Amino acid sequence: MSVTPATTHAITVTVNGTTYEQAVQARQLLVHFLRDTLGLRGTHIGCDSGNCGACTVIVDGKAVKSCMQLAVQADGREIETVEGLSDPLGPPDPLQAAFTRHHALQCGYCTPGMLMSAKALLEERPEPTVDEVRRGLKGNICRCTGYVNIVRAVHEVGGGPEA
Amino acid sequence: MLLPEFEYARPETLEEAVALLAAHRNARVLAGGQTLLNALKLRLVKPEVLVDVSRVEALRGIRVDEQGRLEIGAAVIYDELAADPLVRERQPVLAEMTSRIVDRQVRARGTVGGNVCLADPTSNYPPLFVALDAVLRVRGPEGVRETPAEGFFLAPYVTALGPGELLEAVLLPPLADDEGVGYESLQVGTDSWALARAAALVRANGTIRSARVVLGCGSVPVRQPAMEAALVGREPTEEAIAAAAELAGEDFEPPTDVHATAEYRTAMARVMARRAVLAATRGSR
Numbered sequence: 001m002s003v004t005p006a007t008t009h010a011i012t013v014t015v016n017g018t019t020y021e022q023a024v025q026a027r028q029l030l031v032h033f034l035r036d037t038l039g040l041r042g043t044h045i046g047c048d049s050g051n052c053g054a055c056t057v058i059v060d061g062k063a064v065k066s067c068m069q070l071a072v073q074a075d076g077r078e079i080e081t082v083e084g085l086s087d088p089l090g091p092p093d094p095l096q097a098a099f100t101r102h103h104a105l106q107c108g109y110c111t112p113g114m115l116m117s118a119k120a121l122l123e124e125r126p127e128p129t130v131d132e133v134r135r136g137l138k139g140n141i142c143r144c145t146g147y148v149n150i151v152r153a154v155h156e157v158g159g160g161p162e163a
Numbered sequence: 164m165l166l167p168e169f170e171y172a173r174p175e176t177l178e179e180a181v182a183l184l185a186a187h188r189n190a191r192v193l194a195g196g197q198t199l200l201n202a203l204k205l206r207l208v209k210p211e212v213l214v215d216v217s218r219v220e221a222l223r224g225i226r227v228d229e230q231g232r233l234e235i236g237a238a239v240i241y242d243e244l245a246a247d248p249l250v251r252e253r254q255p256v257l258a259e260m261t262s263r264i265v266d267r268q269v270r271a272r273g274t275v276g277g278n279v280c281l282a283d284p285t286s287n288y289p290p291l292f293v294a295l296d297a298v299l300r301v302r303g304p305e306g307v308r309e310t311p312a313e314g315f316f317l318a319p320y321v322t323a324l325g326p327g328e329l330l331e332a333v334l335l336p337p338l339a340d341d342e343g344v345g346y347e348s349l350q351v352g353t354d355s356w357a358l359a360r361a362a363a364l365v366r367a368n369g370t371i372r373s374a375r376v377v378l379g380c381g382s383v384p385v386r387q388p389a390m391e392a393a394l395v396g397r398e399p400t401e402e403a404i405a406a407a408a409e410l411a412g413e414d415f416e417p418p419t420d421v422h423a424t425a426e427y428r429t430a431m432a433r434v435m436a437r438r439a440v441l442a443a444t445r446g447s448r
Contacts, residue, residue: 139266
């Protein structure tokens with residue numbers, strides 16, 4: 001990475017276990033890099049202003065909003081997107097299975113972000129209480145479900161106490 | 164959204180960062196980007212160069228300096244600050260407040276320096292740093308200077324940072340055994356932004372020896388000299404603190420908007436001031 005200002009930079013990122021070397025425009029958002037450059041359209045663009053969390057991915061173990069980060073800033077980082085949760089032909093990730101069981105989605109637009117936030121939450125706090133699940137998902141907005149079933153699904157996967 | 168075109172540079176040292184800022188008049192410092200990226204999307208700013216300081220090691224540390232001050236690098240991320248053992252031991256109120264900023268995604272990216280230098284009226288850190296008598300270390304083309312947090316915030320989104328200058332670190336004086344800190348916010352929702360904040364640093368040992376009370380969410384963080392004077396010499400009882408808090412609101416200048424009137428914010432700021440001082444005198448350091 002150059003100390004010299006430039007409008008294009010070469011970056012190396014690992015996404016769902018695959019390493020990519022790619023030249024990116026400095027102004028390209030990480031979410032556009034994932035969706036348009038790599039073709040990983042599971043990550044959604046919702047509000048495009050850091051409020052809704054639909055674009056949440058995991059970067060070096062932390063949930064981040066990919067519309068609020070430049071692709072060039074992800075240089076050298078390891079990224080997990082919703083596509084990395086499970087193989088399309090294999091069994092679903094426990095979170096995906098729980099979302100299905102609890103009907104934790106209706107339109108599904110927020111779901112990729114919800115899943116990635118929940119995954120980061122459970123890695124940080126494996127057995128969260130209901131309140132910790134709610135607080136942990138605060139950065140993700142759902143307009144359909146009223147959150148009740150989402151919280152149930154995540155809480156069940158964690159297996160933590162109610163309070 | 165497609166951002167306006169700009170050049171990007173990622174220095175690794177402070178010297179490189181300051182040289183870049185000096186060489187490009189229309190440059191902006193980028194760290195976590197949790198505000199700057201939105202400002203770019205809205206075309207509120209149109210820098211030619213973004214200087215990404217997020218990997219400058221010298222800005223990323225938390226340590227105790229030779230004067231016993233807790234030194235927090237400007238590019239320290241909220242999550243790192245909240246989890247840091249030195250911060251949790253020496254400034255637990257700061258650590259606790261930080262662990263409740265907005266949401267986990269923002270806490271994974273946002274930086275202390277970004278929050279301070281943005282100087283949004285609702286920013287979390289400015290009122291607390293003024294109450295804690297923090298000193299800001301600033302590096303620019305002319306060298307390094309230290310300036311008190313009190314006086315750094317000039318107007319909404321305007322600080323005493325000069326052209327080409329970079330906030331390097333926030334320095335917090337050590338707390339004495341008889342000093343306590345309180346920080347209270349009236350939030351719109353859990354872990355949300357606030358209508359009124361108050362931060363207090365109180366020294367009490369049977370009676371209140373000194374007090375620094377600062378209101379936040381007005382145009383800039385402001386000390387409350389009348390309330391502070393009314394506290395000194397009194398026993399830290401609920402009644403005495405409540406009476407002193409009636410004097411809070413000096414130079415507060417909150418806005419009236421869709422969320423609340425200025426009168427309501429001022430009334431709530433008094434409540435926050437009372438609670439912050441009460442918490443501080445309960446040794447919640």
